[in-house]
Amino acid sequence: MHKKHLCPDFFAHKKRGAYSYGITVDVGDTEMIFLTGLAALDEWGNPVYPGDFTKQTEYIFGKIRDLLGEANATVNDIIRVVIYVTDIKKFDDVAKIRDRYLMDTKPVSTLVEVSGIVKEGCNVEIEVTAIKDK
Numbered sequence: 779m780h781k782k783h784l785c786p787d788f789f790a791h792k793k794r795g796a797y798s799y800g801i802t803v804d805v806g807d808t809e810m811i812f813l814t815g816l817a818a819l820d821e822w823g824n825p826v827y828p829g830d831f832t833k834q835t836e837y838i839f840g841k842i843r844d845l846l847g848e849a850n851a852t853v854n855d856i857i858r859v860v861i862y863v864t865d866i867k868k869f870d871d872v873a874k875i876r877d878r879y880l881m882d883t884k885p886v887s888t889l890v891e892v893s894g895i896v897k898e899g900c901n902v903e904i905e906v907t908a909i910k911d912k
Contacts, residue, residue, distance in 0.1 A: 829899065
């Protein structure tokens with residue numbers, strides 16, 4: 779099995795610990811792409827748009843797009859999405875952004891309410907799995 783770690787410049791200085799922001803795995807004529815859960819954090823690790831579920835979701839999907847781009851993939855290659863929120867009542871705010879990015883793809887999607895995200899002020903975290911042809 780051949781795998782490649784993804785770490786675009788935006789994330790490069792934040793590498794720490796035993797994890798990757800993303801990994802591509804060669805599976806014959808396709809590649810699977812696994813992205814870690816991403817929260818709305820700037821390059822210094824500070825929350826972006828604290829408390830605003832809509833803007834945080836938009837910001838995170840931008841980072842997902844960047845990471846997928848490093849693997850020569852797009853949001854259209856996403857097959858699975860897991861979204862963590864600190865308030866399930868904000869589902870509609872998150873779903874509007876998710877739907878705008880993924881309406882053509884319609885991946886499987888899971889929404890989970892959690893008591894907290896990586897840093898106070900972060901209210902949304904999203905992880906995705908994608909598959910693309912080589």
